[in-house]
Structure formats: structure tokens, C-alpha cells
Amino acid sequence: MIRLTGIERVFRVGDEEVHALRGVSLDIAQGEYLSIMGPSGSGKSTLLNILGLLDRPNAGRYELNGHDVTGLADDELARVRREAIGFVFQFFHLVPRLTAEQNIELPMVLAGIDPAERRRRLDKLLADYGLEARAGHRPDQLSGGQCQRVAIARAMSMGPTLILADEPTGNLDRHTGQEVMAVLERVHHEGGTVAVVTHDPEIGARAHRRIRLVDGAIAEDKRS
Amino acid sequence: MRFADLLRFAWQVLGGYRSRTALILLAMGIGVAAVVAVSSIGEGARLYVVNQFGSLGTNLIIVLPGRSETAGAMPGVLVGKTPRDLTIDDALSLKRSPAILRFAPLIVGAGDVRVGSRTRETPVLGTTAEFIQVRQMDIAQGLFLPPGDPRHSQPVCVIGSTVAAELFGARPALGEWLRIGDRRFRIVGVLAKQGQSLGFNTDEIVVIPLAAAQALFNTESLFRILVEAKSREQIAYAKADVEEIIRLRHEGERDVTVITQDAVLETFDRILRALTLAVGGIAAISLAVAGILIMNVMLIAVTQRRKEIGLLKALGATGQQIRAAFFTEAIMLALGGALLGLAVGKLGQVAIGQVFPDIPFTAPWWAVLAAPLTAVVTSVLFTVLPAKRAAMLDPVMALSKR
Numbered sequence: 001m002i003r004l005t006g007i008e009r010v011f012r013v014g015d016e017e018v019h020a021l022r023g024v025s026l027d028i029a030q031g032e033y034l035s036i037m038g039p040s041g042s043g044k045s046t047l048l049n050i051l052g053l054l055d056r057p058n059a060g061r062y063e064l065n066g067h068d069v070t071g072l073a074d075d076e077l078a079r080v081r082r083e084a085i086g087f088v089f090q091f092f093h094l095v096p097r098l099t100a101e102q103n104i105e106l107p108m109v110l111a112g113i114d115p116a117e118r119r120r121r122l123d124k125l126l127a128d129y130g131l132e133a134r135a136g137h138r139p140d141q142l143s144g145g146q147c148q149r150v151a152i153a154r155a156m157s158m159g160p161t162l163i164l165a166d167e168p169t170g171n172l173d174r175h176t177g178q179e180v181m182a183v184l185e186r187v188h189h190e191g192g193t194v195a196v197v198t199h200d201p202e203i204g205a206r207a208h209r210r211i212r213l214v215d216g217a218i219a220e221d222k223r224s
Numbered sequence: 225m226r227f228a229d230l231l232r233f234a235w236q237v238l239g240g241y242r243s244r245t246a247l248i249l250l251a252m253g254i255g256v257a258a259v260v261a262v263s264s265i266g267e268g269a270r271l272y273v274v275n276q277f278g279s280l281g282t283n284l285i286i287v288l289p290g291r292s293e294t295a296g297a298m299p300g301v302l303v304g305k306t307p308r309d310l311t312i313d314d315a316l317s318l319k320r321s322p323a324i325l326r327f328a329p330l331i332v333g334a335g336d337v338r339v340g341s342r343t344r345e346t347p348v349l350g351t352t353a354e355f356i357q358v359r360q361m362d363i364a365q366g367l368f369l370p371p372g373d374p375r376h377s378q379p380v381c382v383i384g385s386t387v388a389a390e391l392f393g394a395r396p397a398l399g400e401w402l403r404i405g406d407r408r409f410r411i412v413g414v415l416a417k418q419g420q421s422l423g424f425n426t427d428e429i430v431v432i433p434l435a436a437a438q439a440l441f442n443t444e445s446l447f448r449i450l451v452e453a454k455s456r457e458q459i460a461y462a463k464a465d466v467e468e469i470i471r472l473r474h475e476g477e478r479d480v481t482v483i484t485q486d487a488v489l490e491t492f493d494r495i496l497r498a499l500t501l502a503v504g505g506i507a508a509i510s511l512a513v514a515g516i517l518i519m520n521v522m523l524i525a526v527t528q529r530r531k532e533i534g535l536l537k538a539l540g541a542t543g544q545q546i547r548a549a550f551f552t553e554a555i556m557l558a559l560g561g562a563l564l565g566l567a568v569g570k571l572g573q574v575a576i577g578q579v580f581p582d583i584p585f586t587a588p589w590w591a592v593l594a595a596p597l598t599a600v601v602t603s604v605l606f607t608v609l610p611a612k613r614a615a616m617l618d619p620v621m622a623l624s625k626r
Contacts, residue, residue, distance in 0.1 A: 054538055054619045075542040082540020093535045093623065097240030107539045109229045154539070 001161065001193060002028040002051065007060035009046050009216075020046040021057070022216040028195070030161070033188040035207035036197045043216040044197045045166060051195060052085050052164045053077045065161065082111050086155025088184070090167035092147040094139040094154075100146075101126065101135040104153045111158060121157060129153040129183065145176035152183055156192075163187055165196045169203055181206060225545050234552040241525075245557065248518060252561020252599050253568055255511035259595040260569025260587045262507040265576065266500025268585035273496060275584070277489045281360050283325075283456055284485040285463055287449040287470070291479050308474050309445035312374055312434065317473055318451060321465035323458040328355035329374065329434055330448040333441040335404040337430055339391040346387055347429050348404060350437020358450045361426060366398045366413035369433055377433035381409035385417045386427040404430065405440055459484050504591055508598055514561065515602030518554055522610035525550075526617070533614050534622025543615035550611035551604060558603040562596035569595075 009021040020043045028034065036044050049055035050062065053069060062070045069080060086107075094103045104125055108118045126132045129149045139147055148168060155163055165184060169177030181203060188194045198204050212220035238245045289310040315329040331350035336343055349355075353371040356363065368382055381402065388397045397411050409432055418426045438444060453462035463482050470480050526533070533546060569587065577585045 049620050052538070054623075075544065078537065078540050078542040080540075081538065087538050089623065093531060093538075095532055095535070097236055102236075106536070109233070110225055110536070110539055110541050110545060112226050112229075114226070158540075 001030040001065060002026070003061075003063040004050075005061045005063075007047075007050060007057045007062065009043070009050065009055070010058050019216050021050070024060070024216070024218055026211070026218065026221075028193060031188070031191055031193055032209055033185070033194045033207050034196070034209035034211060035204040036195060036211045036213060037199070037201070037204045038213035038219075042213040044213055046216075047213065048164050048166050048195065048197045051162070052087060053081050082107060083158060084161050086152075086158070086160040086163045088148070088151050088155050088163065088165040088168045090170040092139070092144075092151045092171070094147055094150060096139050099136050099138055100131055100142060100150045103139070103150055104131075104157055106154060107158045125153040125157060128156075143176075144172045145179055148172065148176075148180045149183060152180070152187070156187065161193060163192050163194045165194065167198055168196060169198065169200060177203065225541075225548070230548055230552050231556075233549055234556050237549075237553055238556060244521060248514070248521060248557050249561045249564055251514040251517050252511075252558055252603075253564035255507070255514040256562045256565025256595040256599055257568040257572060258507035258510050258565075259504055259591055259598075260566060261572040261576070263500050263504035263591035264569070264573045264585045264587035266496065266503050267588045267591075268576075268580075268583045270493065270496035270500060271586070272583045273492045274489060277485055277492070280485060281358050281450070281452060283453040283459055284358070285451040285453060285459065285466060286483045286485070287451060287466055288447075288481050288483070289445065289479070291481060308477065308479050310449060310470075310480060311444055311446065312438075314470055314473055315446060315449045316374070317469050318449070318466060320469060321462060323453055323462035323465055325452045325454045326354045326358060327449055327451040328352050328358045329446045330355070330450060331434060331437040331441060331443065331445075332447045333437065335430070335440065337387065337391065338403040339400065342391050344387065344390055346384075348437065348440070349429050349431045350434045350440070351431060352434055355431070355450070358452045359426075361418060362416035364414045364416040365396075366411070368413050369431065370412075374434045377435035379407065379409050379436065380412045380433065382413040382415060382431040383411055384415050384425075384427040384429045386425070387430060388414045402430075404432070407436065407440060409436070456486070459486055500588065504594075508595070511595065511598045512602055514599070515606045518557060518603045519606035519610060522550060522554065522607050523613070526610050526614045529614075530617065530622045533617050534619040537617070537619040538623060546615045546617075547611040550607055550614055554603040554607040555600055558599040559596070562599045565595065565599070566592065 004024055004026040007021050007024040008019070011018045011020055024047060036047060038044050046055065050057055057070065060070070061068060064080065064084065069077070072080065095106070098106070101122060105118055105122055108121065126135050129152060131146065131149060131153060134142055134146055139150070142150065163184070168180055168184065172180060177200075184194055184196065185206070196203065196207060204210055208224055210220070210222045211218060287310065289308070312329060315327060318324055318327050328351050333348050333350075334345060335348040337346050351369070352374045353369045356368040363382070364385060366382070369380065370378060381404075383397065383402075391397070391402065392400065397414055400411050401408050402411060415426060415431075432440070451462060451466060453459045463484055466482050467478065467480070471478050536546060573585045573587060577583075
């Protein structure tokens with residue numbers, strides 16, 4: 001489903017060039033559940049951003065669902081993100097003035113889906129993620145775990161083929177973190193492809209495929 | 225993104241930053257209100273002057289004795305020479321012009337008007353029956369002077385409403401006699417209230433037949449001849465005819481001045497319109513300032529809402545959608561401010577109208593149209609830069625944890 005070939009990413013910091021990714025090649029199959037780990041500055045987040053089409057590689061090729069997406073224009077990338085990719089962030093990134101429901105709805109609003117269809121999907125998402133009672137609450141009235149469930153429901157609202165989570169438990173206590181992971185794993189069980197970037201070995205170990213990055217290169221790629 | 229959703233999204237943003245929204249609405253509102261209020265004051269002044277002239281009569285030409293212009297070639301010719309008087313015969317000869325509808329010769333003096341023991345000094349007008357039509361005045365009671373040969377007169381008079389009230393109080397004045405100097409006149413009519421018109425209060429006059437006034441003030445000479453042309457188009461011909469007829473009667477001497485009301489009116493109209501535009505333009509500067517305020521606030525918003533913009537991009541918003549969101553927000557602010565401003569401006573106009581009830585304050589249509597339009601155009605223009613910045617924001621940077 002995903003094929004990365006020889007991905008390079010170089011950042012220029014002042015006069016210095018920082019190689020965040022050096023020739024990363026990676027195949028991810030439909031329905032895989034993988035974790036990306038590694039020390040700070042090893043390029044985990046950069047890899048996730050490139051997988052999520054938020055960032056472009058300086059060299060290499062990215063195929064998503066059989067299409068080369070490396071050379072797409074910004075707006076085309078936005079469209080692919082909208083249709084095929086769901087993001088879950090460490091700090092949830094919910095819009096504070098919108099209710100849980102309105103936050104979940106946002107990708108569908110951007111996609112121009114008509115209100116009746118949105119309502120139908122919303123009701124299902126709220127039920128699936130146990131948020132019916134919190135639908136009208138704003139993020140500051142929700143617990144961390146609830147916020148992250150809203151964020152996951154939002155990521156799922158367009159029925160993406162790929163869910164990318166960047167430290168999804170990084171801002172939660174252990175118990176809530178486990179809960180959120182369980183939700184993500186349910187997405188995987190229902191056939192979704194899930195990639196999680198994490199510092200936490202315990203979280204990382206839950207994945208079926210564990211990739212370890214060191215200095216921008218894949219040092220380890222284990223499956224169980 | 226559907227248009228309704230775009231509106232809703234912008235609405236949520238405006239609701240999410242209430243004090244910011246209120247301040248911009250205030251700035252925009254003040255700008256629009258200033259334009260509306262100031263231009264309606266200017267327009268009111270213009271209409272006031274136009275109405276004042278209009279109340280003198282329409283298609284009016286005024287003939288006065290003496291030449292107010294100086295001949296270019298030999299200015300000395302007229303020096304030391306008394307201009308020829310304007311006489312009743314001069315006036316009657318104007319009947320020859322086909323462009324003239326009617327005319328009224330005029331003699332003005334002051335007289336002590338007495339009824340029983342009450343005396344009042346008032347302006348006394350000697351004129352003919354046509355005067356009331358030329359000056360477009362109304363009779364409240366009775367009739368105006370009877371028509372007839374202006375060289376002969378009946379001892380009748382028409383009095384202004386104030387004169388009637390002062391001399392007779394609540395008693396009916398019609399049919400009563402009053403005395404001006406050593407002559408007696410029977411009151412045949414009372415003028416309708418008209419009030420001040422170019423510094424001349426018609427409520428305080430007594431109108432008597434022309435011949436009676438000549439005898440009363442012991443003069444042959446007319447003060448003015450008021451001429452009404454047949455139509456607006458005929459004014460120029462009528463003016464030329466008047467000049468020519470009187471020149472022939474005065475042995476080829478151009479010794480009268482002919483003023484058309486139109487020329488005076490047009491000059492005032494032009495000056496006041498330009499003035500209104502100018503002050504309206506000055507007020508519009510405040511709109512530009514409000515536009516800059518919107519830009520400022522929008523630029524801050526791009527920084528403030530960096531994370532949100534990054535998020536929207538991650539969720540698949542295109543640059544165009546981000547720009548559209550910013551423009552929608554700016555246009556809603558401008559329209560809201562414009563509506564507020566129009567309302568406040570209208571209130572201000574009504575308030576000024578209460579203080580100066582004589583002046584017809586109305587916002588000119590161009591101001592009511594241009595002020596909101598300027599508000600929207602400036603805010604759209606000033607949102608181009610912030611919207612572009614937002615659309616170009618790199619989502620990775622915007623969402624970065626630091």
C-alpha cells in the first residue's frame with residue numbers, strides 16, 4: 001500500500017545541513033500496525049510527516065495506493081490527506097472554540113460532504129468512540145483521554161486508509177494512554193493501517209511491526 | 225467546502241474572539257457612521273439652500289435698476305450718472321416677450337400700520353395680482369389683490385399671518401380696515417404662514433396695490449420686477465428679451481441688472497455638492513484606518529491561530545480554503561460594521577435633525593452605498609496579505625510542539 005524508496009530529508013539550520021532521513025526505504029502493507037521508535041532527533045517525526053504528506057522529501061519516491069505522490073502540488077496533497085490519511089497528535093490539536101462534535105466533523109466539512117451524510121457519520125463515530133454524552137462539550141470541558149478519543153474519531157471521519165499517530169499517549173497518564181492505544185488498536189482490528197511514533201517502549205512493543213530509527217536510517221525492523 | 229459551512233466556520237471564529245470582533249465592528253462602525261453622518265449634514269445644507277431659493281418661485285428672473293457690472297472699454301461712462309428708474313411702463317412692456325409667463329413689479333417700503341390703537345411698523349410691498357403666483361405663496365383666508373390695471377388701485381391690502389395676529393389677535397382680520405400712513409386699506413386676504421425665506425419674513429408684510437404704494441411712498445420707480453419664464457428652457461430667452469426690451473425703452477442704455485435664480489442656485493448647488501463630497505471623503509479616511517486595523521488583527525490572527533491553520537491543513541484544507549476562511553471572516557466583519565455604522569449614522573442624522581429641524585438632513589444615496597462598499601473593499605484588500613500568509617503556512621512548522 002505504501003512504498004518509500006530512498007527517502008532523503010535535509011533541513012538547513014543556519015549554514016548547517018541536518019540530515020533528518022538518510023535513504024529510508026520502507027514498505028507498509030494494508031492493515032499493518034507498526035510503531036516507529038528511536039532517540040530524539042532520529043527522524044521519527046520527520047518520517048511520519050512525510051508518510052502523512054505534510055512534508056516533502058528532498059530525494060526518493062513515495063507511492064501511496066499505487067500512485068506516485070512525490071511530485072503532487074500542495075492542493076493535491078491536501079486532497080489526498082483529506083481522503084486517505086488521518087492524523088492523531090500528542091497535543092490533540094482540537095479547535096478550542098468548537099464542540100467535540102464540530103471538531104470531529106471538521107474534515108467532512110472541508111471535504112464538502114452534505115450535512116445529512118455528515119450527521120449520519122457523526123452519530124456513528126460518537127457511538128463508536130463512546131462520546132455521545134460529550135458531543136456538545138468544548139475541549140476544555142473534556143478530559144485528556146476524551147480529547148484524544150475526539151481526535152481519533154476526527155481522524156477516522158473520512159474513512160482513511162492510513163492512521164498516523166505522533167506520540168498519541170505522550171500527554172496522557174499511563175492508564176488513559178493504554179485506553180487510547182486500545183482505541184487505536186480497534187481501528188487496526190477493523191482493517192485500518194496504523195503507524196504510531198512513540199518514545200514509550202511499552203507502547204511501541206504493542207505493535208506487530210516495530211521500526212527503530214537511528215540517525216535518520218532504519219536500524220531495526222522487527223515483526224511479531 | 226460548502227458555502228454555508230464557510231459562513232458557519234467564520235461565524236464561529238468571530239464568536240470565539242468576542243472582544244476582538246467587537247472592537248473591529250466598533251472601528252468599522254465609526255468609519256461608516258462618520259461618512260453617513262457627515263455627508264448627510266452636507267447634503268442637508270445643500271438641500272436647505274436649494275429649497276430656500278426654490279421657495280422664491282420657479283423659473284424666476286429678477287430685474288433690478290442699475291448696472292452692477294462695469295463696462296470693460298469705457299468704465300468712466302457710467303460714473304456720475306444716476307441709472308434710469310425702472311417704471312411701471314417698463315414692466316408692462318415685458319408683456320411683449322413670448323418667453324415670459326407673468327411678471328410682478330415691486331415697490332418696497334416701511335410703513336406704520338395702525339388698527340385702532342395698535343401700531344406696528346412693517347415692510348410694505350406694493351405689487352400686482354400676479355405677485356402671489358410668481359412668488360408661489362398661498363392665501364390662508366380671503367383673496368389676494370384683485371387683478372386689473374396696475375396704474376389704478378383700489379384701497380385693499382393683504383397681510384401676513386404675524387401682522388394679522390399682532391394687530392387683531394384672535395379677532396377675524398378679513399374685511400377690517402387698517403391705516404398705513406394717511407391711507408386706509410380694507411383687508412381682503414391673509415397670507416399663509418411661510419416663515420423666513422432668505423432673510424425675508426413674509427409673515428410680517430403688508431401687501432398693497434402697486435399704484436397705492438407709489439402714492440404712499442411718493443415714488444415712480446420700481447424696486448424690482450419679478451419675472452417668471454414659461455419654462456426652465458425659456459429662462460435664457462426671457463432674460464435676453466428683458467434686457468433687450470428695457471434697453472430699447474432706455475434709449476439703448478443697458479442700465480438694468482437681470483439675475484436668473486437658476487444661475488445662483490446652480491453655483492450654490494455645485495459648491496455644496498463638492499463640499500459634501502470633500503467632507504465625506506475625509507470621513508472615508510477613517511474607513512481606511514479601520515481597514516488597516518483589520519489587517520493588523522488578521523496578521524495577529526495568523527500567528528495566534530498558527531496551530532489551528534496547521535491542523536486544518538493536516539486535515540486536508542487547501543490553501544484556497546484557508547484564504548476563503550480569512551476573507552469570509554473579514555467580509556463578515558466589514559458588513560457587520562457597515563450595518564452598525566449605517567444604524568448609528570442614521571440615529572446621528574435623526575438627532576441632528578431634532579436640533580436643526582429646518583434643515584433636511586438626509587444621507588445622499590451615494591454615501592449610503594459607498595460607505596459599506598468601501599468598508600468591504602478595504603477589508604478585503606487588507607486581508608490579502610494575512611490570508612496569503614496563512615495559506616502558505618507550513619503545517620509541520622505550525623503544528624510543531626515548540
